[in-house]
Amino acid sequence: MDWDKLRIFHAVADAGSLTHAGDTLHLSQSAVSRQIRALEESLNTTLFHRHARGLILTEQGELLFDATRSMSKRLDAAAARIRDSEEEVFGELRVTTTVGFGTLWLAPRLPQLYNKYPDLKIDLILEERVIDLPMREADVAIRMKEPSQADLIRKRLMSVRMQLYASRQYLEVSGTPQSLEGLGTHRLISQNAQSAQVSAGALLVREIMSHDVGSFLTVNNYFGVLQGVLHDLGIGLLPDYLAEDFPQLVRVLPEVESNEVPVFLAYPEELRHSKRIAAFRDFVTEEIFAHRRKRREQSA
Known part of the structure; x- marks a missing residue:
């Protein structure tokens, strides 16, 4: 199979347009179109459905695109390894x-x-x-x-371990709980137990939520949890590596933490x-x- 035609096919499939692929390849639209027709003839199949809004891959075209995408990634890897043979890191x-x-x-x-x-x-x-x-x-x-x-x-x-943290200002205003049972007057900020996260964190969230917590705020990532804690919104479940970079965080209930991650x-x-x-x-x-x-x- 002619690699040059496959290269052009891959560009067209990726762009969804003969014109855009031609711009990328520095070829005219007619030259790209001729190469695609020649490839379809050599394979005795139709690779694209042609619509006014662009080109859509046929089932056979999808199969070929999967193959050329894999080939492209392998070529990128080879090129990276060749570049890495140089002394400089770039x-x-x-x-x-x-x-x-x-x-x-x-x-x-x-x-x-x-x-x-x-x-x-x-x-x-x-x-x-x-x-x-x-x-x-x-x-x-x-x-x-x-x-x-x-x-x-x-x-x-x-x-990493997941631990409970709050801001100094929050604790000065709301007090520091002495046990999980004491969370009844506090707001817990955490990822939802069903959201994508480390299993140790999800297990600890479920354990804490099994107690009488006064209020909840759930966020789908720890960046959001941290922002809530830093703005004095409640007690947050956060990874322990943050304690170094955010000295304003105060650990709450030191005996409560997740398993190692x-x-x-x-x-x-x-x-x-x-x-x-x-x-x-x-x-x-x-x-x-x-x-x-x-x-x-x-x-x-």
Whole structure:
């Protein structure tokens, strides 16, 4: 099968338009159209339904697009590995992690990485769902559980526990509960037990909600929970790594916490020698060490 025709087909399927694909490929619309017709003739099938609003893939076209998309990702991976053979760290690095960890821990620390590697381009993908690393939906992931996908290199970074926190001003006004039963006069801010989150956090939410809590505010990510706590709205269930960066948080009911949540860094085996991956891995590891050291100093 002619790779050049497949490349053009992939661009058309991705853009949904001959004109837009031609702009991307620097070809005329008629040249793109001829290549698509020739590909359809060679396969003896129709790849697109043609409508006034654009092109829609047929069932056969969808099958071919799945194949070309996979080929494109493999070619991107090969190109990345070739670029990584250079001495300098540069180019795009797609990093995925959860919304909470990405916004509250990782993003604030990225200036140190950019200061060291100014030519690195981070594409930060914040999602609760597990992104497929072997299929190159991202290059590297930080996950709140050990990855189960095959062909991944994984490194345990640290452990996190969910704990209860409030602002000093809130506690001065509303008082500090001495037990879970004392939450009857307070507002609990947390993720909903059914929302996407680490299982240890969901279990602790259910346990706390089984007591007589005065009021609730549920948010679908920890960034929202933190904002509620910082604005004196109630007592929030938050990951313990926030205590370092937000000294205005006061821990409430120290005996109440979730089980440990392991935090792993993972990336595909094929990127083992990637200098971009190594730079990011070393940066995160150094920040974790600094985080641990600061927590030990605070508790001393």
